[in-house]
Amino acid sequence: MSLSILWSGPTVSASFHGRTDDSIDTVISVILARGLQALIVALVVGIFSFVMMKALPGDAAYRIAAGRYGYDMMDAASAEIVRAELGLDQPWLVQLADWISTLARFDLGNSLVYGTPVIDNITVQLGYSLLLAAGAVLTSLLIALPVGIAAGLRPGGLMDRASLGLSVLLRAIPFFALGILLILVFAIRLDLLPVAGFRGFKYLVLPSLTLGLGLAAVSNRVVRDAVADAMSAEWRIFARTKGLSAQFTMFRHVLRNAALPVVAYVGVQLALLIEGVVIVETVFAWPGIGHALVHAIFSRDIAMVQGTALTLGLLYVALNLSIDLACRGIDPRTRAAGQMGSGP
């Protein structure tokens, strides 16, 4: 992709096209800008993670041998075998150039510890992480939206104060403790749900609930503030004054305006989740990418770290893009920014 195409974005949106064409153009320009961002992210993340891994103290051959053979079998001799096998005594630049040239063939290489293709590991782990992230965000929205809206409609009311109290309480419990608590209640005491692992849909419930409760504790306050702001806005009073029904104003104006900060905030939460809430993955024996990344860093599995960081970097770009587009979809003002004088 060339720069001239990318920079054509603003020019196009400033011209006097019809409304539909114009919004398609801005969508394309958003996608192109994010595409370039993706390419830069890929290279920068790959190189940075390589340099950071190399800068960590300790002999990589020893760490990799430790990750492979365990403390019962690992010794200096096995570390030397690893060093020779992986060419760790070669200069840094040669190793980095190796990785970039493999990457250029769309190959992330093999895990230095497990010998399996990095892409296979990432596909599996990212799949589980995305599943958990989706479960968590869905759970948090199911809780946060009704609670937040109810609280925002009557700021200072009973619901508002009660949800604030509960939010503070939930936020104060670490995910680890919350997870164990939920297991004790739902898996041990009630015997309704499984403790850990992933052999079917019901295995998703408790980890999603653990994360979802923690997220909802914050996001219900974001929803509440957004709704409260919208409810006291002059345009809402105007809408009511000009004769629109309370219901129509609510759905057409209040919720739509309130949705913007909420969607942006959910995007931030999603990014956090994909990266993996390592402790939740560990408690629920969930084979997510965060857990894998931490282990890869411990055992200096540079190929895995680079591959994972790269994938996560690209995923963030994609996430940013979807949030941008979603906000554009919700908010007509950004779509029409190029058209002078046209209001919502």
Place this chain on the structure above:
Amino acid sequence: MLRILFAVLGVVATLVQGHAMAQEKTDLTVAAPWEVASYDPAVSGFAFQRLQIMENLVDADVDGTLRPGLATSWSVSEDGLAWTFKLRSGVTFHDGSLFNASSATKSLNRAWQQPGILKKAPITGISGSDGSVVITLDRPFTSLPALLTHATTIISSPTSFDENANPVALIGTGPFKVKSFTPPQSMTLVRNENYWGVASKLTSITYLASGRAETRALLAESGDADMVFTLDPSGFARLENVESIDTVALPIPRVVTLKINASHPFLSDVRARKALSMAIDRDGIAAAITRFPESASSQLFPPALNIWHDRNLESLDHDTGAARAMLADLGWKAGSDGILQRDGERFSILLRTYPDRPELPLIAAALQDQWGDIGVDLDVSVANYSEIPAGHQDGTLHVALYARNYGLTPDPIGTVLADFGSGGGDWGAMGWDNAVVAKALETISATRDKAVRNESIQKVVHALHSELPVIPIVWYQHTVAVADGLENVAIDPLERSYGLSIISWEN
């Protein structure tokens, strides 16, 4: 309100469960802390062996007695330099391909090239023909068959490897074959209907790796896992009171040990090492940290190692007063801050340990306190365990705390030789060389005369006890939770097998 909710949900749960219980159970779930992420027997072979996916030429009973595995018998040449293993005939791998001398040789040669137990033997070649495998040595090594029981020598089919000899599949000869593999957390296995031995009564096995001890205990308590391995002390105590679960604690030949750099000027005198040993309250550590009071180690090798454990040896005592006196004899005097000083140098040393075994940092903290009592300033560094062999190699290590497994094979000689033979070892003696011990170890590994062997073992055990190149602290207990209703459960102290092929559910 909450109570009513619990009650209602409880009834629903009972109904759902009652329905499931009506069918006869032939599946089993195992939970253990060990993640399995590789197809490589050199990396994850321990799991393939425990789950009986792959087998060894030589097998072992739970008491360590060798018995035929994929080899039906073995013999050694007169000069002790060539071992012949006669292979079982009519055995097929899970994919239907035939197990023979060629496939066995391929696996063993790979195991010999990779880091693993075969590196501990003086092997010069592995070849096969006419239904047997021949392993040649450059000097006699009588416990070679014991090494062939180790997980790194399991036999996988030649079809488990791609054209570049990279392992890409898990195909063995065992009673269970792999149905699905989700690295690093889980595996499901199904019964191998063409198994050469007695077929298992269980039709499917799920293995779940769960790194957190809390989760494992909860898996056992909820019944989600039927056998749970390696529990933490609090989880074990809790499960002891759960009716539907039997808990088992079995002494195993793993020892929490302090490696001492005997070439360090503070530690080179045996009296200094003795003083440090006497300052350790082993009973306190065993009672409060590992919570098995009987596991305080009176000597290096635990009773499970039979002749390597000498019942008549005087046990390592806790005597702070004597320890102080011994250090005073060596010229150490308390400085103004209470820390010992000699020739202007403070008795300040660094201990390296690692968090993979959660009790180690706690024991390190206890040592910091107990050595503080005799005026030794101990810093603790908790890091990756490879820092210990690294520190051994570059000479920067002072003391290290780790859990050493002398039960890798039924006969510990391979490990003991590597740790205390000439020049010491990454996980054994450092800066300590004892010609008598080195010679005795050579004799133990080479002789076929039982009396001579036992006499040499006694020599080694006594020398290690009096010179303390490493200081033992506690012996390990292997802890397992087993669901009520499981029959023929045999817990293997060498952790070679979960015994799944003989386990069944009561009717």
